[in-house]
Amino acid sequence: MTPLPTRRFAAFLFDMDGTILSSIASAERSWTIWAERQGLDVPSFLPTIHGVRTVETIRRLALPGIDPEAEAAWVTAAEMADVDDIEPIPGAPAFLAALPAHAWAVVTSAPRALAERRLQAAGLPLPPLMIAAEDVTAGKPAPDCFLLAAERLGVAAADCMVFEDAPAGIAAAEAAGAAVIVITATHHRTLATAHPTIASYDALSITTDRDGLALARPSPPQ
Template identity: 60%
Template sequence: MSANTSVFERAFGAFLFDMDGTVLNSIAAAERIWSAWAVRHGVDVEAFLPTIHGARAIDTITRLNLAGVNTQEQAAFITAAEIDDVEGIVEIPGAAAFLNRLPQDRWAMVTSAPRDLALRRMAAAGIAEPAVMITAEDVQAGKPDPAGYLLAAKRLGVEPADCLIFEDAAVGIQAAEAAGAALMIITTTHQHPIETAHATLASYDALRVDVDSNGRLRLQKN
């Protein structure tokens, strides 16, 4: 864990979690599918793969600006393939137990994945479905736009600035910053050390949560 301990010095109204790379690791499955897709469309796989993480499929494909490609059809194709292939998807260490200890009305999932894919991946990783889940279908603009996080805070009845967001990918971190929330960056799936002023975490086993008399959440280090 980083030396930045500010998130341990205050209470939060709610916790908001990204999914892929934050509570579960789906990199192997996602990269299998996107790699095959990129080859079929003549896209440089090595340069392309780092751009897929944290973003909606339709936004990833749109950014490529490929001639003659129907972005909605291709995004649907990718989603269907990802729903079929969940081999190797696992929870980030300690994530399921950590989430299970949180009050249901005090946390939400905010993912760039479509709902059906999100539920499939969470089931594969042993992550319970949350009471509040914002998915690709719920927003007009995906991350790095903060719309998903703002909507999650609204549905939980809290202000974004009263939330702690757990993220891992660059576009998600940008979305969390734009929402005005505090950040905890999960580093489990990072291949290289991240330079950031935000708190960082490799395993949820290093954390516990205390709920105060007002129902507010306080992070504690184990």
């Protein structure tokens, strides 16, 4: 188990899907319908959708005769209508509630409207700052989203801890120079990573003071 960093951080930056809430079933239902319409092999396609912007997922397929922006809008509308089984990652509500409002943000590849819908469906608060798909030109794995979040919080990206679950987001955080902790709650197989990992926020405790935010693993009961 990779140890947690012992230093303090100016801010925490959270990916959303798979990191503070689980929307995998909802997303995969919508994407399955779309993929079947396009004649794609669904089992091989679905693992490619996570952690990146919808329009970029579609664009990189280079399918003939389609408008990626229009198709992305269709997928987003389908996802907006399907939120019944979205739920928070265990421990996330209490963990987020313990953070100072000036020191955290959600940084997601989802469009803002979909992100807000999913947060509400999961019973999570809207963050004091959100960087969404439409806020950057280049999505994850480019670092732009995390750099923008740090800038708007008034801190350096190198002084931020990023909470991520997907390879594209981890790569984006690394490129931004931030520290990373990987949330494995929705992983079906082990992700090879040199970063610390946790299965839920119940596995973390947090301290805050004027020097910043620090993480620890709770001591096991005696």
